[in-house]
Amino acid sequence: MHCYDFNVVLQEVPGEISLCFSISGCPLRCPGCHSPFLWKNQSGNKITLENFKEFLHQYYGFASCILFMGGEWHPHELIPMLKYAQSMGYKTCLYTGQEQVEPGILEYLTYIKTGPWIEELGGLSSKKTNQIFREVSTNKILNHLFIPK
Numbered sequence: 128m129h130c131y132d133f134n135v136v137l138q139e140v141p142g143e144i145s146l147c148f149s150i151s152g153c154p155l156r157c158p159g160c161h162s163p164f165l166w167k168n169q170s171g172n173k174i175t176l177e178n179f180k181e182f183l184h185q186y187y188g189f190a191s192c193i194l195f196m197g198g199e200w201h202p203h204e205l206i207p208m209l210k211y212a213q214s215m216g217y218k219t220c221l222y223t224g225q226e227q228v229e230p231g232i233l234e235y236l237t238y239i240k241t242g243p244w245i246e247e248l249g250g251l252s253s254k255k256t257n258q259i260f261r262e263v264s265t266n267k268i269l270n271h272l273f274i275p276k
């Protein structure tokens with residue numbers, strides 16, 4: 128699994144300081160994609176479970192959530208990372224363009240954003256978006272937290 132970009136983000140998971148890993152190799156090809164640099168497989172740096180753990184320890188006590196932008200196409204690498212993050216007490220989140228992901232991934236997620244990018248409907252801050260952000264354990268939809276007041 129390769130990580131194109133790593134950032135500390137505040138908006139993508141409401142109420143959390145998230146360590147955001149953008150995973151390359153997105154197979155979905157949404158028209159108008161805002162991140163086409165994520166399409167190419169293996170662009171960026173290889174991320175192993177070992178260096179992922181180092182990141183998590185480095186930010187422990189500062190960040191509260193681990194966010195993956197994609198990566199569901201590498202379940203055998205993604206699942207152990209999510210599992211490890213939860214074992215340390217981090218919340219976990221996946222942004223996927225798919226409508227659903229396999230149960231083995233969902234099991235280790237606190238939050239998930241599903242749905243492809245459709246330009247005319249907009250992202251989570253749009254009231255007419257097709258995308259859904261929800262808390263996995265309750266299935267509660269939390270899109271309202273993204274709508275500007």
Ligand code: SF4
Nearest residue numbers: 153156157160224244
């Ligand atoms: S899921 Fe995201 S990164 Fe992948 S093609 Fe769609 S908009 Fe682009």
